[in-house]
Amino acid sequence: MLCAKNISKKFVSRGNVVPVLKEVSMDIAEGEFVSIVGRSGSGKTTLLNVLSTLVQADGGKLYYQDENLSTFSESHLNRLRQSDFSVIFQFHHLLPYLTVLENTLLPFMRSLSPVGKDALRKARQCLDRVGLADKADRLPGNLSGGEQQRVAIARALVKSSKVLFADEPTGSLDRATGEQIMGLLSELHEEGLTVVMVTHEPAYARLAERVVEIEDGLMMKEST
Amino acid sequence: MNILTIPLRNMRRRPSKTMLLLLVFSLGVMSIVALYQVSLVVGHSLEKKLTAFGANMIISPATEKLSVSYGGFHMGDMLVDVENLPEEETVLAIRSIELKDRISAIAPKLVTMTKVNDIAVALVGVHWRDERGIKSYWAPRGEFPSASDQVLVGSQAAAKLGLAVEDRVSIIGQDFTVSGILHETGGDDDTVIFLNLHTLQALVGRSNATSFIEVAALCNGCPIEDIVAQIRGQLPNAEVKALQNVVNQRMASVRFVQKLAFSISLVILVTATSMVGLSMLSAVNERKKDIGILRSLGYGKPQIFIIFCIEAGFIGVLSGLAGYLGGFGASFKALEFLSLSDGVSPVFSVAHLLLACAAFGLITVVAAVYPAWKGAGVDPSTALVAL
Ligand SMILES: Nc1ncnc2c1ncn2[C@@H]1O[C@H](COP(=O)(O)OP(=O)(O)O)[C@@H](O)[C@H]1O
Ligand SMILES: [Mg+2]
Numbered sequence: 001m002l003c004a005k006n007i008s009k010k011f012v013s014r015g016n017v018v019p020v021l022k023e024v025s026m027d028i029a030e031g032e033f034v035s036i037v038g039r040s041g042s043g044k045t046t047l048l049n050v051l052s053t054l055v056q057a058d059g060g061k062l063y064y065q066d067e068n069l070s071t072f073s074e075s076h077l078n079r080l081r082q083s084d085f086s087v088i089f090q091f092h093h094l095l096p097y098l099t100v101l102e103n104t105l106l107p108f109m110r111s112l113s114p115v116g117k118d119a120l121r122k123a124r125q126c127l128d129r130v131g132l133a134d135k136a137d138r139l140p141g142n143l144s145g146g147e148q149q150r151v152a153i154a155r156a157l158v159k160s161s162k163v164l165f166a167d168e169p170t171g172s173l174d175r176a177t178g179e180q181i182m183g184l185l186s187e188l189h190e191e192g193l194t195v196v197m198v199t200h201e202p203a204y205a206r207l208a209e210r211v212v213e214i215e216d217g218l219m220m221k222e223s224t
Numbered sequence: 225m226n227i228l229t230i231p232l233r234n235m236r237r238r239p240s241k242t243m244l245l246l247l248v249f250s251l252g253v254m255s256i257v258a259l260y261q262v263s264l265v266v267g268h269s270l271e272k273k274l275t276a277f278g279a280n281m282i283i284s285p286a287t288e289k290l291s292v293s294y295g296g297f298h299m300g301d302m303l304v305d306v307e308n309l310p311e312e313e314t315v316l317a318i319r320s321i322e323l324k325d326r327i328s329a330i331a332p333k334l335v336t337m338t339k340v341n342d343i344a345v346a347l348v349g350v351h352w353r354d355e356r357g358i359k360s361y362w363a364p365r366g367e368f369p370s371a372s373d374q375v376l377v378g379s380q381a382a383a384k385l386g387l388a389v390e391d392r393v394s395i396i397g398q399d400f401t402v403s404g405i406l407h408e409t410g411g412d413d414d415t416v417i418f419l420n421l422h423t424l425q426a427l428v429g430r431s432n433a434t435s436f437i438e439v440a441a442l443c444n445g446c447p448i449e450d451i452v453a454q455i456r457g458q459l460p461n462a463e464v465k466a467l468q469n470v471v472n473q474r475m476a477s478v479r480f481v482q483k484l485a486f487s488i489s490l491v492i493l494v495t496a497t498s499m500v501g502l503s504m505l506s507a508v509n510e511r512k513k514d515i516g517i518l519r520s521l522g523y524g525k526p527q528i529f530i531i532f533c534i535e536a537g538f539i540g541v542l543s544g545l546a547g548y549l550g551g552f553g554a555s556f557k558a559l560e561f562l563s564l565s566d567g568v569s570p571v572f573s574v575a576h577l578l579l580a581c582a583a584f585g586l587i588t589v590v591a592a593v594y595p596a597w598k599g600a601g602v603d604p605s606t607a608l609v610a611l
Contacts, residue, residue, distance in 0.1 A: 054520055055605040075524060082522030089520075089608075092513050095230070097237035105225055107521045115225040155521075 001030040007060035035205040038214035086156030088166040093152035094140040101136040126154040146177030231535035252496030253547020261555035261570035263485035276360035279438035308433035321454040329440040349424030364404030374403035376418040504595035516607030525600040532596035540588030544581035
């Protein structure tokens, strides 16, 4: 479904060229749950951002449903991010001045035409699904970290995303909340969602069907 | 809920910042509107005041000059067919033109020559009120005439004729009292004797006759040529002339006031607009995270651009509304304070209000174009570094 071939990415910092990804290749099948592990600074976030099209690779090719994404126009990529791909960051998922419900509906607020009734109903359902139905009208500032994370997951569900990219979704949460989020992700995966997750926690990585380890921008080993 | 929700909610998040920006821009708009209104009224009243320093149009009977020489003997230029302008009809005709509102004073005159105490002197018949309306610089020793048997004497004429205030003088067989003697004006007024127009007309047996009529017109907002043309249309047999240098001097003063107001407005506008622009620029930097989230949700550059522009435009429209209303009110206070209104007051217009809102909205959007463009150009990956 999603296929990366020989992806390389360099960053220039303080005049030095730092190669962060060196010819990384990976294949993600539809409905798969893959986790990416590795030490801090090894390039996990960068790889995830390249896969989710938020960062452009310097070399290599990225295919989604057999289409070469490097040939996609900006607006084509935008459409992909609107519908098929969803990203959950470690922090800061929400616009602080919009309510939980509005944050969930952000993908549908791109134009002057008001958000439709169907989207609204679906957003409430998804918030219910992540256990936040009663907090729909709160501002994110009043929510705990785990709750904010769940709003971001609800938003991915409203979009009917096909692939969910999550960058250390439990990194900033306490154990119990982290487990809750992981439970939710496993559930969604069971329902058919493709999940690509970066994590530090070996225990959570084991929930995935496949674990990919990255070290210094190189793919080290895969285990299933 | 649509794309407008995002900038509007963001403005509400920082009420103090938004209010401050609104306040500053509203004050800017308010000053500009007040300056504009005051300059309009001041321009108008200034010109009106300037008309007290003389007419800017002269209407005289059409004359034909003929250079006569006969049998080798040159007799000089002769005026053919010197007629008088009928006072009543001419004044009525001037008052009936389409631009009659622009006429601020009409001063008819009859000029004749006579001998007083065996010395030749010109007599000028005037209506005191009209004449003084265009000659505010007149100042007499003694009093202005208030009865028909009183005269006002120019300073040189008084010296030549040996006249003093309260003297009695016989003019064309009728006795008059000198009620006042003009201080020197440096003009033609110094050498003549002024008396009531109707008295002079009766005295010389030419009732309703005038030699010429001076007119003071307000040229602010319409060219004097139009007024001249309209009077010509009403009086085909008269010669209507604009005193261009007087007109130009006056318009220069009025325009100066308006240019001054315009320059100050421009400075205020540039300052207020820069404030909006700067504040948007810092907002873009503060909100890189927001941009990253929106970009990851499929918002394109145009949408990011629009969100920032709308936010700025909203401030412009609101400030336009508040500033216009405030400025309108302030202009009354200012005119009252400067005691300048002179019966003219600013005119409220809904069209102008809407125009102000639209114009200031547009200006703030323009001020936000660069910050918004920067925001739109933020690469999702750099925006994500902040995440
Ligand atoms: N935008 C960037 N500019 C410069 N260097 C970057 C940028 N993003 C990441 N890096 C560098 O790339 C390396 C890998 O970063 P990252 O992918 O975030 O690692 P991880 O998520 O595994 O901790 C780090 O050394 C980091 O400093
Ligand atoms: Mg990381």
